[in-house]
Amino acid sequence: MSTIKEKTLKELENKVNDLESFIAKRGIGSSYLSRAEKIQRNFNIGLFVGGVALVGGIVAYTLLKDEEDEE
Numbered sequence: 774m775s776t777i778k779e780k781t782l783k784e785l786e787n788k789v790n791d792l793e794s795f796i797a798k799r800g801i802g803s804s805y806l807s808r809a810e811k812i813q814r815n816f817n818i819g820l821f822v823g824g825v826a827l828v829g830g831i832v833a834y835t836l837l838k839d840e841e842d843e844e
Contacts, residue, residue, distance in 0.1 A: 797803060
């Protein structure tokens with residue numbers, strides 16, 4: 774069974790998390806933070822897509838190079 778201390782700690786943690794999310798959504802600089810998060814997400818997606826394209830290009834090049842060498 775949970776003790777009163779554990780229940781109180783969980784309640785306090787939930788309250789702090791709620792307060793932090795409220796401040797993040799409506800606090801000072803929240804619009805800048807959300808823009809920065811979007812920019813970071815788009816940058817990460819771009820890096821991932823670029824990496825996949827690079828690997829695909831290298832694989833295609835090596836496959837085509839091997840076929841030309843065999844002729």
